[in-house]
Amino acid sequence: MTKPIIVQSDNTILLEVDNPDYETARDAVLPFAELEKSPEHIHTYRVTPLSLWNAAAAGLDAEQIIGSLKQYSRYDIPEIVLVTVKEQMRRYGLIKLVREGDSLVLRSKDPMLLAEIVREKRIQPFIERAGDDASLVVKPNLRGHVKQSLIKLGFPVEDLAGYEEGDRCDIGLRDTSQHAQPFAIRDYQVSAINAFYRGGGPEGGSGVVVLPCGAGKTIVGIGVMARLQTETLILVTNTVALRQWREELMDKTHLQPEQIGEFSGEKKEIRPITVATYNILTYRKKKNEDFVHFNLFREKNWGLIIYDEVHLLPAPVFRMTSEIQSKRRLGLTATLIREDGMEADVFSLIGPKKFDMPWKILEKSCWIAEALCTELRVELPEHLRYQYSIARDRERFRIASENERKVEFAKRILTHHKGASVLIIGQYISQLEELARIFKFPLITGATPVSEREALYGQFKRGEIKTLIVSKVANFSIDLPDANIAIQVSGTFGSRQEEAQRLGRILRPKKGENRAYFYTIISANSVEEKFAHNRQLFLTEQGYVYVILNEQMFGERFPA
Structure with a gap:
């Protein structure tokens, strides 16, 4: 049988999708290579210094990587690639x-x-x-x-310089949650905790755990806290995420309410366990002044700092992190992709990747929902086609994103999935406001007060509201376990990170068929097509396949 990969002298790996060994070869390559392109039949991966250093930090060696390449390579591996792998793997720990x-x-x-x-x-x-x-x-x-x-x-x-222990905080885990549900840390979460902790020695204590949205990254953080028994500072993306962390800590541990502090725009509590937002940490009155709240890093003798959604870590927090390297640091994320190219800073300042679990493995084990991804290409109406043709590139993207014909197709998807719990997600507020006006669904944007957001999320969780329209504020750290349909009407150009996070909103395991549906509606023959392809790269790397439908194909599957 023909082997599925071709290794090229420019450190790229071509992987044949239709080969019977495609999945096993993909899983063998993923720990040390990054996906670059994913058209229908051949996927292109690249071996980079950073991908090899992360592999080395995770315990792989050059012989294992070369062995995987030889096992699946159709032809002899170019000597320059073998030299690159050996040299870069040697550099980690040199x-x-x-x-x-x-x-x-x-x-x-x-x-x-x-x-x-x-x-x-x-x-x-x-x-x-x-x-x-x-x-x-x-x-x-x-x-x-x-x-x-x-x-x-x-x-x-x-x-290997070790860490300060921090002040002690007794953190016990419950066997039964406050909501009277049995609670135990899952096997893969235990593996992630052990990979970070490494027996408490200097080899552990700093690094990143990569798990899909819905797979329980918060539980990994809580498990590390329970292992270390130390006062902890937790940094999160927004106030809603902050309060979800607080709820999980109360639900899954024996910590008392007075032991958990909220440090946000609304409250400034410093307790043995303190949860703070990135926004409040990077607040300053004027651009050239100091950050007012950076002293939080030194207010207590923290034994652990947790960076939730570490791929979003703001540059000023990176700078502060460079000065607190004696603290244990845990990064949590669904993807290490940073659109600003600062992955090497995550590696050096938070730590290397310690644990990574492919999404499809968790899907097969039913720890996350099976997701079916569909890209629907909708034609621009005649009056927008001329406007699009004379516009500049950035204006073209917005015209394509706000294509008014997306509304009728969103309506047909909603009709097809009548009774489902649906999120309609978009980038442009004017577009979302128009959808809210037409459909009469509640809208959540950055301008929506936190109390109102929490109330709407609560109604959605209880099934009192079946559809929410949300801006990019819902990209991260929003726990809506029953959402099983997402309709994406616009996004941030080619952001792979955003695509993964938006799919993640619907991946929590479901009762019954445990299936979720992710729809992306784009304008056909526009710049949206190119950006959509780039957005999908990370999910393609994880084994997801997008079904591409034009209007006619959509009509056959979703009759009006």
Whole structure:
């Protein structure tokens, strides 16, 4: 039988989708390569230094990666690829950061490498002095800065300098939740906790856990807290997510209400367990002034800092994180993709990827819902086609996104799934307001007060409201377990991250058939097609297949 992959000398891997070994080959390649293109028959992956360093940090070695490539490769692997894999895998751990007495020390088995590094101008400000032949002493409190600079030079540091224990906080897990439901941490969540903790040694204690939306990343965070028994600062995307964390902590642990603080625009409570929003941390009165609330990182002797949705971490929080490297740091995310290209900063400042579970494996185990993805291509009306043809690129995208004919197709999808719990999601407020006016469904945007949002989400959860129209405020950390249909009418250009998060809104396991439906409505023969393809890359990498329908095909499947 013909093998499914072709490895090319430019470090790309071509994977044949129609090959019987496609799925097993894809799962073998995913831990060390990134998907770039995914047309119908051949998917293209790229092996990058960062993808290899993450693989090394997760415990893979060069022999295992080369073994996987040889197992599935149709032809001999180019020598340059073998050299690249071996060299980049060797680089992780080539420089180690350790603590010797009161000093932070960079050590390497290659003294010439350290001699080369110390001559780099961008590294010199962080070095206090040379140690012996194989070490450099790092200036106090510049642990993050030196790691950040070294990774830009192509040398990821293995940080073994250890962590402060933080003040103790007793965190016990319940066997039965406050809602009288049996509670136990799932096997894969235990594996994620163990991968982060690593027996409490310096090899653990910082890094990122990647799990699909709906797979219980919050429970992993709570499990790590229970393992460490320490005061914890939890950073989240918004106030609704903050209160969901608080509810989960109350529901799944024996923590008392007075032990959990809310640090947001509304409240400034600092307790043994404090949940804060990124927005409040990055608040400042004027652009050139200091961030008012950054002292929260030092208000208590935190033993753990949890970064929820770490792929959204704002740049100022990165800068602060570089100065608190002695704290244990856990990043939680559904995807490590950052549209700003700062994945290397996540690696060096939060930590490498410690655990990653393919979405389809959890789907097969029924821990998340099976998702059927459909892209519907709708023609622009005549009067918009001329307007589109003379517009600039950015204007073209908005015209295509707000195509008024999307409304009639959304209506037909709603009729087809009558009685389902539906989210209509979009980017442009004017478009969403028009949908709310036509359908008479409640609308949630960034301008909706938090109390009103929580009330509407509560009504949706109880089944009192069957359809919500939501802007991008619902992209993240919104727990709506019964939502089983999502209709996306517009999005943020080619954001892979957003596509994954929006699908995630409907992935929590369902009663009965455990199936969810994700519809994307785009304008045919427009820039939306190109952006839609890019948005779908991450989900394609996870094994999802989009069914593409034009208007005629849609009419056959969804008769009016």
